[in-house]
Amino acid sequence: MKTKQLLALLGIGAVGFGLVGCSSNEEPEAEETTEVVEEEVDEAETTEEEPAESEGTDTGAAPAGDVTAPGTELAFGEGAIVPLEYAGETGLVEITPIEVVPGDPADLDSLDLGAQGEGITPYYITVEVTGVDESSANLTHASVNGDLDALLEGGDDADLISIIGKWEPCESESAPGDFGPGVTFTTCVPGFSTSDTPVAGIQFSPFKGEYNVLDGSPVVWTK
Numbered sequence: 001m002k003t004k005q006l007l008a009l010l011g012i013g014a015v016g017f018g019l020v021g022c023s024s025n026e027e028p029e030a031e032e033t034t035e036v037v038e039e040e041v042d043e044a045e046t047t048e049e050e051p052a053e054s055e056g057t058d059t060g061a062a063p064a065g066d067v068t069a070p071g072t073e074l075a076f077g078e079g080a081i082v083p084l085e086y087a088g089e090t091g092l093v094e095i096t097p098i099e100v101v102p103g104d105p106a107d108l109d110s111l112d113l114g115a116q117g118e119g120i121t122p123y124y125i126t127v128e129v130t131g132v133d134e135s136s137a138n139l140t141h142a143s144v145n146g147d148l149d150a151l152l153e154g155g156d157d158a159d160l161i162s163i164i165g166k167w168e169p170c171e172s173e174s175a176p177g178d179f180g181p182g183v184t185f186t187t188c189v190p191g192f193s194t195s196d197t198p199v200a201g202i203q204f205s206p207f208k209g210e211y212n213v214l215d216g217s218p219v220v221w222t223k
Helices: 002-021 028-055 105-111 134-139
Strands: 073-075 080-086 089-102 121-131 148-152 184-193 199-204 219-222
Touching: 080 134, 080 219, 089 134, 089 199, 105 121, 121 134, 121 148, 121 199, 148 184, 184 199
Parallel strands: 073 219
Antiparallel strands: 080 089, 089 121, 121 184, 148 199, 199 219
């Protein structure tokens, strides 16, 4: 919105210059009058352009129109630009789920689930995360896994297993120390199914904010 307002003001300034440039006169008295008009126009331009410059100041955040709206539905391979919170800071990232592949139930043996692990099939979702602008530098060492939930085919939540630390079949990665605009890292988000319904989607649904599942609308991807 601010960008459109700035362009509108600059357009008015350009028209002002055009009007002055078209002024012509042949008599000395008319020239004096024209000079006064030019000075007045210049002062008016200065008055209009100064607030326009203030409105256009770069705050380091992407325009609101670039952020993906809550409730957006996308396909795997399509990116969504969303705000991510970490350690009291907020930055913009582009999240792009790449693929989801089924794992081997034997992969769960290392989690020591015992009888609770019977009949569970793990699925592994590969996700790319890219910094969008300067605000992304606030997210060094941040993980997006806590804000992403696997979905079963049809849209139901996949079963949840809390994994503490690294799990070799599907390792959660954090933003690198040089994370910022254009820097990408890849992480794996696990999903689990206790039925014949496969994991076939993922959603961005942080605990709070306009994308949460309680009173907001997550961004959803399906393959």
